[in-house]
Amino acid sequence: MGQVSLRGIRKSYDSIEVIRGIDLDVREGEFLVFVGPSGCGKSTTLRMIAGLEDITSGDLLIDGQRANDLRPADRGAAMVFQSYALYPHMTVAENMGFALKMAGVSKAQRNEQVGRAAEILRITDLLGRYPKELSGGQRQRVAIGRAIVRKPKVFLFDEPLSNLDAALRVNMRIELSRLHKELRTTMVYVTHDQVEAMTMGDRIAVFNQGKIEQIGGPMDLYNRPANEFVAGFIGSPRIxxxxxxxxxxxxxxxxxxxxxxxxxxxxxxxxxxxxxxxxxxxxxxxxxxxxxxxxxxxxxxxxxxxxxxxxxxxxxxxxxxxxxxxxxxxxxxxxxxxxxxxxxxxxxxxxxxxx
Known part of the structure; x- marks a missing residue:
């Protein structure tokens, strides 16, 4: 499972409308990328799916269930942020298993789930280290591992690679694509980098000023952009x-x-x-x-x-x-x-x- 549907989703802060009626279906098991310039509403939309922002109007459905009023923990979604937000006094293993501990999962089961996630992310040798002893790429893997152990229906990524240098971003793009193929879990990924969008997404939703201009496969958007905005945003160097x-x-x-x-x-x-x-x-x-x-x-x-x-x-x-x-x-x-x-x-x- 892991189907997400947005029906007429709007978001306003007082009198300012920042999301202006979004209709979208995220298919089960797909890697969907939200791309667009800063301030276009892509991260706000992601946070509404996660339950970190209230929905002003419209319906959010996760596996057919209306999720507008569900607590974030009850939505079956796990979010990976731009900042790693790791607890500095905990080891990698403790960071990855903390949510499970709070949920009352036994130590043996926690260790099993953390160990499996570490194997998938190739960080088994880091489980005893502390965040200060890790590189940026290793910290991001730990943050992703913390999401994996929860076995969510949907992974939500909010510009997770923007703090990494160019070479490491390329490596992590490859790793995330591999991870998606291995887990076969629905992933929604936010970025302002259209190269990331083109190389990672099964489909791409191009955001602009609080609405979606076009949704489609990378080469569909490249070869048949719906309008000048999409044509100008997708492609490097620019059209x-x-x-x-x-x-x-x-x-x-x-x-x-x-x-x-x-x-x-x-x-x-x-x-x-x-x-x-x-x-x-x-x-x-x-x-x-x-x-x-x-x-x-x-x-x-x-x-x-x-x-x-x-x-x-x-x-x-x-x-x-x-x-x-x-x-x-x-x-x-x-x-x-x-x-x-x-x-x-x-x-x-x-x-x-x-x-």
Whole structure:
């Protein structure tokens, strides 16, 4: 079990509404990621599921039972926070088994459950240590272990990796994905990092200003974003947006690029989006004239930031390092290597066409 349903969920603080009517079904056993910018309501929604925030209106169902008024301990959900919140005077084993002790579980049973969780998390050799003797990644494993021993229906993660360095975050992403496959328990994971969302989630719910813009698989959101917000938030490096040239504009490069990207598109296109990997850089005679502003070396790839006359923001092309040497100030020809991959949006910012 472990199905979670939100029906018309709203949350207000006095007269300020921060969650504006969320409908969502979390499938049993899935890894669902809430992603969005700071202040979009994703953590508040998670805390309402956990019972740490009251629900202003709407219904929360856990395995079909209305859970709005259930105590957090009675919901079958275990939460892992951004801060590890470990008791400094307790060993790892004592920290992991504390909730079981408070629930009256026998010492023998506690030891068995803690030992099993430690094996899953590969921290058996740390059970006798104290938190001050652990690294950040080890402390996070202990915090996760504390949740595992409760055998919850649903795991709730609130930005659990944000305090770790970049390399350790990658390792922990792998560990959490492995943990999900092993436990096969429903997990809801909050992050502002769309790379985490894309690499970990079975499905992703994109939050914005207290509502969900779109829910879907990682590549569904990447290839068919419902609107400009989703297109701009999902994907690294960011998507390139090109607005329709204004009437009477004399910027020939902007007009030429627009014509290339909108050839064969439906009427009513107001803005076009194209991913950096679908933009190429060649000689000035090969494409739309552009000036190189910055080149980022990424080893196997170059991130080329380009200025096109008539377009206010820089465009980004992601190309293979083997394609040549580029320098700031150089004039190049911008090509669209996959015009069919362009996304077209209407004046309301809604997707019109996608590959």
């Amino acid at each position: 390139n947006f090109i607005d329709q040239p204004q009437a009477g504009s004399s910027a020939a490069p902007h007009q030429a690029l627009w014509r290339r990207l909108t050839t064969g598109q439906q009427p009513g296109v107001h803005r076009v989006g194209i991913r950096p990997e679908h933009v190429g850089v060649g000689s000035p005679a090969d494409g739309v004239p552009a000036t190189v502003e910055l080149v980022e070396q990424l080893g196997d790839a170059l991130m080329v930031h380009l200025r096109v006359e008539g377009i206010a923001s820089l465009l980004i092309a992601k190309i293979a390092s083997s394609e040549g040497v580029l320098a700031a100030g150089q004039t190049v020809g911008l090509t669209t290597t996959a015009v069919a991959k362009a996304l077209a949006f209407d004046s309301q910012g809604l997707l019109i066409t996608a590959p």
